[in-house]
Amino acid sequence: MKGIQAGDSDALSQLYDRYNGILKALILRVIHNETEADDLLQEIFMEIWNQSKNFSAQKGKPLGWMVTLARRRAIDGLRKKQAYARAEERLQNETEQQPDAWVHNATEDEIMLSDTRRLIRKVIMSLPPPQQQAIDLAFFKGMSQREIAAKTNTPLGTVKTRLELGLKKIYDGLKELRDEL
Amino acid sequence: MNFEQFQNQSRLYVIGALEPEELEEFEKARKKFGKKAEDFITKCYALHEAFALSLRPAKSSAAIKERLMAMVKAKKEA
Numbered sequence: 001m002k003g004i005q006a007g008d009s010d011a012l013s014q015l016y017d018r019y020n021g022i023l024k025a026l027i028l029r030v031i032h033n034e035t036e037a038d039d040l041l042q043e044i045f046m047e048i049w050n051q052s053k054n055f056s057a058q059k060g061k062p063l064g065w066m067v068t069l070a071r072r073r074a075i076d077g078l079r080k081k082q083a084y085a086r087a088e089e090r091l092q093n094e095t096e097q098q099p100d101a102w103v104h105n106a107t108e109d110e111i112m113l114s115d116t117r118r119l120i121r122k123v124i125m126s127l128p129p130p131q132q133q134a135i136d137l138a139f140f141k142g143m144s145q146r147e148i149a150a151k152t153n154t155p156l157g158t159v160k161t162r163l164e165l166g167l168k169k170i171y172d173g174l175k176e177l178r179d180e181l
Numbered sequence: 182m183n184f185e186q187f188q189n190q191s192r193l194y195v196i197g198a199l200e201p202e203e204l205e206e207f208e209k210a211r212k213k214f215g216k217k218a219e220d221f222i223t224k225c226y227a228l229h230e231a232f233a234l235s236l237r238p239a240k241s242s243a244a245i246k247e248r249l250m251a252m253v254k255a256k257k258e259a
Contacts, residue, residue, distance in 0.1 A: 016246055016249065020246070021241070042249050049256075060227075068226065117235060168192060171228060
């Protein structure tokens with residue numbers, strides 16, 4: 001990030017090579033459209049280039065900053081297009097096929113996971129499915145507690161409890177991994 | 182709000198899941214707990230990294246990087 005902040009385009013090229021796959025996966029998970037995800041990915045890396053001076057190593061690691069930025073852009077894009085309902089339909093259709101959906105029946109053997117990813121997924125998969133679902137809808141779909149409650153026909157208080165418990169378990173489970181992230 | 186409750190709310194806050202009425206209360210507690218609160222919120226952003234890393238990386242078209250670097254070059258030259 002120091003190189004990018006100094007205006008070194010080679011540093012951006014290296015950052016892109018290292019993280020484009022992770023950010024693309026995140027964007028795809030939100031908007032479920034390959035072409036739009038590619039366009040958004042390009043815009044996000046341009047924003048990373050333009051906004052690099054706003055990054056502070058004291059406030060976290062570069063990946064965290066980029067993921068926060070990418071998620072916000074992807075959710076904004078989803079809402080601006082008012083394609084929410086259509087994306088939800090696609091999500092419904094794709095959930096069973098998508099190998100990386102949290103709530104699914106696919107076996108881990110289907111895909112080779114990196115050590116870090118495997119450990120993170122192990123933590124996430126240890127949550128009861130309703131907690132996974134609530135976090136999935138909040139993080140990847142940008143849904144509020146009320147929206148999750150409506151979508152899942154669940155009382156608002158239950159949604160809040162699921163989010164709190166699930167996030168705490170993930171947070172605690174990640175403590176050992178935190179230095180690697 | 183005690184600090185344990187603030188921690189619970191912080192994890193919701195970083196993923197944008199606090200309701201408007203909770204957000205107001207959260208910001209008050211954030212001011213009350215000061216640096217301790219800011220440090221904890223910063224730690225909570227590791228959740229963002231973790232959720233992204235939990236996904237299998239997706240392939241992008243090579244043209245995306247070419248376009249990006251061309252845009253950066255043009256901007257530098259402007």
